[in-house]
Amino acid sequence: xxxxxxxxxxxxxxxxxxxxxxxxxxxxxxxxxxxxxxxxxxxxxxxxxxxxxxxxxxxxxxxxxxxxxxxxxxxxxxxxxxxxxxxxxxxxxxxxxxxxxxxxxxxxxxxxxxxxxxxxxxxxxxxxxxxxxxxxxxxxxxxxxxxxxxxxxxxxxxxxxxxxxxxxxxxxxxxxxxxxxxxxxxxxxxxxxxxxxxxxxxxxxxxxxxxxxxxxxxxxxxxxxxxxxxxxxxxxxxxxxxxxxxxxxxxxxxxxxxxxxxxxxxxxxxxxxxxxxxxxxxxxxxxxxxxxxxxxxxxxxxxxxxxxxxxxxxxxxxxxxxxxxxxxxxxxxxxxxxxxxxx
Amino acid sequence: xxxxxxxxxxxxxxxxxxxxxxxxxxxxxxxxxxxxxxxxxxxxxxxxxxxxxxxxxxxxxxxxxxxxxxxxxxxxxxxxxxxxxxxxxxxxxxxxxxxxxxxxxxxxxxxxxxxxxxxxxxxxxxxxxxxxxxxxxxxxxxxxxxxxxxxxxxxxxxxxxxxxxxxxxxxxxxxxxxxxxxxxxxxxxxxxxxxxxxxxxxxxxxxxxxxxxxxxxxxxxxxxxxxxxxxx
Numbered sequence: 001x002x003x004x005x006x007x008x009x010x011x012x013x014x015x016x017x018x019x020x021x022x023x024x025x026x027x028x029x030x031x032x033x034x035x036x037x038x039x040x041x042x043x044x045x046x047x048x049x050x051x052x053x054x055x056x057x058x059x060x061x062x063x064x065x066x067x068x069x070x071x072x073x074x075x076x077x078x079x080x081x082x083x084x085x086x087x088x089x090x091x092x093x094x095x096x097x098x099x100x101x102x103x104x105x106x107x108x109x110x111x112x113x114x115x116x117x118x119x120x121x122x123x124x125x126x127x128x129x130x131x132x133x134x135x136x137x138x139x140x141x142x143x144x145x146x147x148x149x150x151x152x153x154x155x156x157x158x159x160x161x162x163x164x165x166x167x168x169x170x171x172x173x174x175x176x177x178x179x180x181x182x183x184x185x186x187x188x189x190x191x192x193x194x195x196x197x198x199x200x201x202x203x204x205x206x207x208x209x210x211x212x213x214x215x216x217x218x219x220x221x222x223x224x225x226x227x228x229x230x231x232x233x234x235x236x237x238x239x240x241x242x243x244x245x246x247x248x249x250x251x252x253x254x255x256x257x258x259x260x261x262x263x264x265x266x267x268x269x270x271x272x273x274x275x276x277x278x279x280x281x282x283x284x285x286x287x288x289x290x291x292x293x294x295x296x297x298x299x300x301x302x303x304x305x306x307x308x309x310x311x312x313x314x315x316x317x318x319x320x321x322x323x324x325x326x327x328x329x330x331x332x333x334x335x336x337x338x339x340x341x342x343x
Numbered sequence: 344x345x346x347x348x349x350x351x352x353x354x355x356x357x358x359x360x361x362x363x364x365x366x367x368x369x370x371x372x373x374x375x376x377x378x379x380x381x382x383x384x385x386x387x388x389x390x391x392x393x394x395x396x397x398x399x400x401x402x403x404x405x406x407x408x409x410x411x412x413x414x415x416x417x418x419x420x421x422x423x424x425x426x427x428x429x430x431x432x433x434x435x436x437x438x439x440x441x442x443x444x445x446x447x448x449x450x451x452x453x454x455x456x457x458x459x460x461x462x463x464x465x466x467x468x469x470x471x472x473x474x475x476x477x478x479x480x481x482x483x484x485x486x487x488x489x490x491x492x493x494x495x496x497x498x499x500x501x502x503x504x505x506x507x508x509x510x511x512x513x514x515x516x517x518x519x520x521x522x523x524x525x526x527x528x529x530x531x532x533x534x535x536x537x538x539x540x541x542x543x544x545x546x547x548x549x550x551x552x553x554x555x556x557x558x559x560x561x562x563x564x565x566x567x568x569x570x571x572x573x574x575x
Contacts, residue, residue: 163451170449174428193538195545197556202565204557216556220549224538230566255556337538342501 010048010056017044018063022071037072038093041065042100049101050108057105061097065090131172134165141165171241175298178234179286182305189228189309193337196222196257196264196330199229203236209244209253217256224336225264231306232330235314238299239268239326247272247323263312263329271323280316303328348372349463352393354384354410355425356402360448364397367452373459381405385413393420395463398442400426400433407433408440415441419469421462425450431566438520438567445518445567461516477512479560479573482551484512493551503528504547507540511561511571520568544569 021044025037041064049057069079073086081087141158144150150158181187197218204214236255243253247270254269275283282288284304289297300314307314307328314328351368355361356379368375376391378384381402388396396414400407411422421443426434434445443462446455468474477484481494489505491498500508510527511519525534533539544563548555562572 166449192541194541197545197548198541198563201556201558202563205562214557216554218556224542233565337536339539339542342503 006052007055010052011059013052014044014048014056014060015063017047018060018067020044021064022067025068025072034072034089037068038089041068041093042097045097046100046104049104054105057101058098061094061101064097065094068093131169134169134172137165138162138169175238175302178302179298179305182302182309187231187305187309189231191226191228191333193224193226194229196225196266199227199233200236200255200257202229203233203240204255206233206237207240207244209240210249212244212250213252215252215254215256217254219258221259222257222264223259223332225330226333226336227310227330228306232310235303235306235328236266236268238303242299242326243268243270243272246270251323260329263331265327265329267325267327269319269323269325271319271321274318274322275316275324277318283316284314348374349394349459350374350376350391351395351397351459352384352388352391353377353397354379354381354402355397355399356380357399360399360425364455367455371456381407381410384410388414388418392418394466395420395459396422397459398422398424400424400430400437408436411437411440411442419466421466423458423462435520435522435567438518439522443517465514465517473513477515479515479571482560484508486512491551498550500547500550503543504550507543508547508551508571511569515571515573518564518568518570522568524568 018041021037021040024040028036045057045060045064048060066079069081069086069090070077073089074082138161141161145155145158200216200218240253240255247253251271254267256267256269258265284300286301287297288301304314307330311331311333312329314326316324316326319325348371351373353361353364353368353375355364355377358379361377361379365375365377376387376393378387381404384396384398384402387393396418398407398410402410407424411424414420414422422437422441424434424437424442424445425448426437426445427448434447438445443465444458446458473486475486477486483492485491486509489509491500491505491508506528507524510524521537521540522534525536525540528543529536529539544561545555548558548561552558552561560572562570564570
């Protein structure tokens with residue numbers, strides 16, 4: 001999320017909480033005790049500083065004191081003050097608000113720093129391992145090719161190896177870039193109404209499923225979906241490639257969709273070893289990898305980001321007949337275009 | 344001595360890429376003129392009048408679209424553009440602006456040669472008599488009688504479905520952008536309504552393809568448009 005948006009959101013939340021505190025203060029039973037009201041305002045300041053930065057918490061602290069003065073300190077509905085003792089209350093309230101917000105913010109920043117450090121380390125180690133392994137193969141194969149005594153058959157084999165590893169590299173880079181797009185908030189959807197079938201088709205054309213039987217089950221009356229075709233294609237490709245990577249060669253894969261209430265549910269299912277229940281959630285986390293099958297561990301995290309941006313959710317469940325069924329929903333937002341029927 | 348191969352003008356600023364393309368093209372009988380900048384490319388185009396232009400969209404001196412527009416003021420030679428991923432819009436603009444086809448880096452030599460073949464064949468056909476019949480496997484389209492058959496069976500197409508199929512068929516092998524298809528089939532005031540196109544394309548696939556979810560001939564070029572492919 002961009003800085004500006006966070007700040008705007010923080011200010012909005014700050015003002016909303018001050019207004020809420022004022023309403024709650026006014027609603028307190030009996031004779032309004034000023035100390036109780038102060039507590040309610042301070043709670044608002046804490047909540048703001050838990051999520052937002054310095055500016056938002058400061059604004060929330062100052063707005064709280066001003067509202068407290070205006071609405072609760074006699075004479076009401078002016079910023080004038082009868083009893084000079086109340087000035088001390090204001091000062092203490094302001095100081096407490098600033099101290100609390102500083103402490104909360106510091107704790108939050110520390111946690112965020114630790115998290116981003118962890119992510120950076122994981123990213124570096126996966127880049128160095130998963131990008132360098134294919135690179136090493138390419139270097140090795142290319143230098144072997146320089147040897148002129150190499151028989152034609154070995155030559156061909158080396159060339160094919162280079163091609164295959166380069167394709168792997170390309171795909172992994174694409175995933176890394178995809179993740180930065182999903183994470184960086186640069187993901188603006190270019191939604192268009194379309195039949196899901198076409199996206200399924202382009203995803204299948206892009207995925208090397210090497211001779212696997214693919215069962216496709218798309219009802220003819222499936223409603224049009226409003227999606228960013230390129231991104232949903234990426235979701236399907238990642239799911240299909242996972243199926244190809246993690247299940248025994250030659251086992252079938254199934255792609256299906258059905259209309260549910262105000263949404264279309266899409267399924268990519270395999271007949272592989274399945275996913276332990278304890279892992280079912282974690283597989284969608286960044287850098288989480290199920291086994292030692294090579295990969296960066298970003299594919300499902302990207303899927304989750306893209307589906308989330310479409311307002312849907314993604315999950316995995318075991319199949320009765322064995323294997324895993326990855327499912328995601330695409331909510332039907334807005335009204336589909338009307339198409340005139342041809343004679 | 345056999346007839347000399349087609350003359351290709353290659354405008355590409357990266358020298359490793361030029362080296363690879365040179366090897367692939369000369370090995371397959373093409374003759375080659377190479378330049379690294381748009382300005383020089385335009386000069387060479389006038390000097391050599393090439394049969395085909397292979398143009399990289401990421402040139403340092405001028406946008407590829409400029410080069411296409413300028414070439415199109417006097418030359419009808421097919422232009423195939425080379426784009427990097429992430430240049431999606433530049434690619435579409437190039438096609439709408441008069442380029443004939445595109446390749447996205449990284450691409451294989453097989454794909455490159457196939458694109459050049461289609462572009463050259465298309466240019467040749469455009470200058471001669473239009474073909475009366477197109478056959479793709481068991482499918483047959485007779486332009487004069489407007490009849491489509493699958494083996495012995497006649498396939499009923501609605502007027503729009505026929506127009507869409509015939510437009511793709513007249514440009515067989517070549518990519519057609521959403522915009523180009525919408526303009527041809529629905530008219531210039533409908534060029535933004537891609538949902539029509541997608542829905543009719545789906546209907547056409549259900550009538551003409553064995554497995555509509557995995558089309559062999561009516562293929563999607565993601566984000567760009569469609570292509571009628573004969574070989575598969």
